[in-house]
Amino acid sequence: xxxxxxxxxxxxxxxxxxxxxxxxxxxxxxxxxxxxxxxxxxxxxxxxxxxxxxxxxxxxxxxxxxxxxxxxxxxxxxxxxxxxxxxxxxxxxxxxxxxxxxxxxxxxxxxxxxxxxxxxxxxxxxxxxxxxxxxxxxxxxxxxxxxxxxxxxxxxxxxxxxxxxxxxxxxxxxxxxxxxxxxxxxxxxxxxxxxxxxxxxxxxxxxxxxxxxxxxxxxxxxxxxxxxxxxxxxxxxxxxxxxxxxxxxxxxxxxxxxxxxxxxxxxxxxxxxxxxxxxxxxxxxxx
Amino acid sequence: xxxxxxxxxxxxxxxxxxxxxxxxxxxxxxxxxxxxxxxxxxxxxxxxxxxxxxxxxxxxxxxxxxxxxxxxxxxxxxxxxxxxxxxxxxxxxxxxxxxxxxxxxxxxxxxxxxxxxxxxxxxxxxxxxxxxxxxxxxxxxxxxxxxxxxxxxxxxxxxxxxxxxxxxxxxxxxxxxxxxxxxxxxxxxxxxxxxxxxxxxxxxxxxxxxxxxxxxxxxxxxxxxxxxxxxxxxxxxxxxxxxxxxxxxxxxxxxxxxxxxxxxxxxx
Numbered sequence: 029x030x031x032x033x034x035x036x037x038x039x040x041x042x043x044x045x046x047x048x049x050x051x052x053x054x055x056x057x058x059x060x061x062x063x064x065x066x067x068x069x070x071x072x073x074x075x076x077x078x079x080x081x082x083x084x085x086x087x088x089x090x091x092x093x094x095x096x097x098x099x100x101x102x103x104x105x106x107x108x109x110x111x112x113x114x115x116x117x118x119x120x121x122x123x124x125x126x127x128x129x130x131x132x133x134x135x136x137x138x139x140x141x142x143x144x145x146x147x148x149x150x151x152x153x154x155x156x157x158x159x160x161x162x163x164x165x166x167x168x169x170x171x172x173x174x175x176x177x178x179x180x181x182x183x184x185x186x187x188x189x190x191x192x193x194x195x196x197x198x199x200x201x202x203x204x205x206x207x208x209x210x211x212x213x214x215x216x217x218x219x220x221x222x223x224x225x226x227x228x229x230x231x232x233x234x235x236x237x238x239x240x241x242x243x244x245x246x247x248x249x250x251x252x253x254x255x256x257x258x259x260x261x262x263x264x265x266x267x268x269x270x271x272x273x274x275x276x277x278x279x280x281x282x283x284x285x286x287x288x289x290x291x292x293x294x295x296x297x298x299x300x301x302x303x304x305x306x307x308x309x310x311x312x313x314x315x
Numbered sequence: 316x317x318x319x320x321x322x323x324x325x326x327x328x329x330x331x332x333x334x335x336x337x338x339x340x341x342x343x344x345x346x347x348x349x350x351x352x353x354x355x356x357x358x359x360x361x362x363x364x365x366x367x368x369x370x371x372x373x374x375x376x377x378x379x380x381x382x383x384x385x386x387x388x389x390x391x392x393x394x395x396x397x398x399x400x401x402x403x404x405x406x407x408x409x410x411x412x413x414x415x416x417x418x419x420x421x422x423x424x425x426x427x428x429x430x431x432x433x434x435x436x437x438x439x440x441x442x443x444x445x446x447x448x449x450x451x452x453x454x455x456x457x458x459x460x461x462x463x464x465x466x467x468x469x470x471x472x473x474x475x476x477x478x479x480x481x482x483x484x485x486x487x488x489x490x491x492x493x494x495x496x497x498x499x500x501x502x503x504x505x506x507x508x509x510x511x512x513x514x515x516x517x518x519x520x521x522x523x524x525x526x527x528x529x530x531x532x533x534x535x536x537x538x539x540x541x542x543x544x545x546x547x548x549x550x551x552x553x554x555x556x557x558x559x560x561x562x563x564x565x566x567x568x569x570x571x572x573x574x575x576x577x578x579x580x581x582x583x
Contacts, residue, residue: 038491039410046403046462047414050421053459057436058424064439074442117336120329127575132333134571139340141516141563142347145540146556149548150343150350193340243427251429254522258544268431275435275527285439288432295428309423313467 058292065285075281083286092270096290099266102181103249106188110196110245111238113189118201118237119230133201136194148187148258152178155186155259184260188249195248196241199311203237204230240311243302247295267291344560351553369558372551381539382555388450388525388535389518392457397511399458400465405499407466408473422467425460433460434527441528448530456528457518464517465510472506516563 065083068076086092121132139147154160155177162174177183207230215225231238253268267287274284303309354363373379407415425433437459441452480502484494500507522537529538540552 034491039406039412042402042406043410043412043415043418045399046406046466047418049399049459049462050418053437053440053455054421054424054433055417057433057440060440060443061432061436113336116332120333123329130571130575132337134567135337136340138564138567139344141520141567142344142560143520143537143540143556145522145537145544146347146552147343149540149544150346152544153350154342154346190339190343247427248429251431251523253431254526254541258541268429271431271435275438281439284435288435291429291432295432299427309427310467312423313426313464 061285061288064282065289067282069280069282072279083282086283087286087290092287095265095270096267098263099250100294102185102188102265103246106185106192106249107196107242107246109185109189110193111200111242113193114196114200114241115204115238118197118204121201122204122207129205136197140194144191145254147190148255151187151190152183152259155183178259180261181263181265184256184265187255187259188252191252191255192245192249195244199240199244200234200237202311203234203240207233235305236307236311239302239305239307243298243307244312247298250291250294347553347560348557351550351557353550353553356550357547368550368554372555375549375551377534378536378539378551378555381534381536384450384533385519385535385537388453388457389515392454392461392518393511393514395454396458396461396465396514397507400462400510401469401500401503401507403462404466404469404473405495405503408470408476422463424463426463426467430460430523431527434523437524438527448528449533452528452530453525453533453535456524457521460521460524461514461517464513465507468510468513469503469506472503476502 064075066079066081068078068080068082070076121129124132152159156162156179157174157176159178161177162171165171166174175182177186211229211233212225215229216222220228250266251268251271253266253272256265256269257272267290271284271287271291274280274287278284299309349361351368352364352366353361354365354367355361407418434456437452437456441448441455446452480498481494484498485491489497520537521535522541525535525538526541529535534542536555540548540556543549543552
């Protein structure tokens with residue numbers, strides 16, 4: 029009897045803190061955000077009780093629809109560029125020996141740890157009209173007038189790609205490294221051209237990495253408002269900017285909450301699709 | 316002969332691509348270090364070499380205050396999330412209970428959801444609860460997104476865990492607490508450490524959650540720099556960032572060096 033009690037006590041002590049924290053700090057705020065999205069905005073920010081669908085109707089405003097569309101196009105483009113940049117890199121690194129692999133992947137890990145905001149700021153310095161990149165291209169005579177590389181869509185793209193590229197590289201590398209090269213050799217022996225075996229064997233085998241990397245780039249790219257704030261032009265570029273503006277500047281919380289709900293839905297649908305395609309949630313933690 | 320030459324060129328091109336991509340990732344980091352030695356206060360051209368920013372950044376009071384806040388938040392939230400996350404991961408692995416599936420699902424939410432959604436959700440909740448926005452709320456926010464990473468890295472260690480060791484300890488008269496401290500914890504320690512390091516680096520660098528959970532007078536270093544970027548960052552920030560970067564690079568290199576040794580020993 030006493031032993032049973034002690035065992036229960038141990039169980040209680042181990043699962044209560046984490047369960048409570050997750051329910052109170054994750055489940056509760058998200059439920060509350062959904063609730064807010066059906067309420068009226070207060071005069072000075074905050075919310076007033078009541079049930080309305082006005083906030084969702086407001087979202088149909090072309091202004092917001094355009095931004096949502098633009099954000100999704102932007103995220104798709106960023107994801108594609110990251111995939112195209114990362115795939116050859118991971119493929120080449122995977123063919124190196126263990127020591128070189130370790131060193132090169134440590135180089136990627138280090139960039140994760142250096143302050144995001146400082147790296148971003150240095151890109152702005154490099155890319156602006158009088159910055160080093162434009163200076164270089166003018167000096168070698170490729171261009172006459174400085175390119176508008178920052179404070180434009182292009183700038184926002186560069187910023188997002190730079191920030192999110194490591195998130196593509198890590199899962200991709202993990203799955204490319206696991207390829208069993210004997211299969212490729214077999215294909216070669218059976219007469220497959222390198223290109224054929226790449227399309228028919230390598231890509232299908234590395235699908236888990238491609239999917240996991242794409243999800244890990246696409247989803248955050250919709251919310252990284254500070255990157256587009258700093259490097260994008262005057263136009264609102266991603267959904268994250270819209271949400272931040274509603275909560276901080278315009279102080280229309282219910283509208284911002286409705287936008288957040290839409291962003292949550294997009295995330296949820298993407299993850300469902302990812303799971304249906306056979307993706308594992310654990311691959312998304314970056315480890 | 317021609318084939319061999321072709322192979323060599325392909326190899327060189329591959330190495331060139333690897334170098335270019337690493338360069339792309341490292342250019343801004345190199346620039347920070349370079350400009351931390353710049354005599355000019357503008358971060359545009361390099362005018363001359365100086366060490367004065369390294370001598371003066373700690374005299375910049377607002378900068379130091381934000382650094383202090385950042386460190387307090389990082390240490391506190393790492394400690395709390397490691398304790399809750401480690402105990403929780405072991406508990407979730409061992410016991411079945413009502414609502415366990417829900418907790419498991421909730422653990423993935425902070426990892427996958429765009430940070431801004433968690434940020435505004437926490438902001439709304441804290442406002443509803445009428446909490447004072449400051450270091451306290453920021454720590455609450457940081458712990459929330461750190462716990463899942465601790466749980467995942469501890470869980471990875473638990474996967475290869477021999478349950479009979481715990482049973483043996485219990486049979487030999489150890490109580491639950493003694494078994495946990497003397498048997499379970501040492502075995503999962505590497506997972507706990509990597510979870511702690513991950514939490515620490517996430518917390519030190521966080522912008523979005525900090526932004527929504529902060530209040531007057533509780534700026535962190537990343538928020539401070541974000542604020543400065545619009546008006547121009549002082550070279551003192553470059554100096555401070557360079558120091559932090561060096562510490563990080565040394566830590567990671569030590570870790571990688573230790574693993575390299577293992578690889579080398581393994582190949583012999």
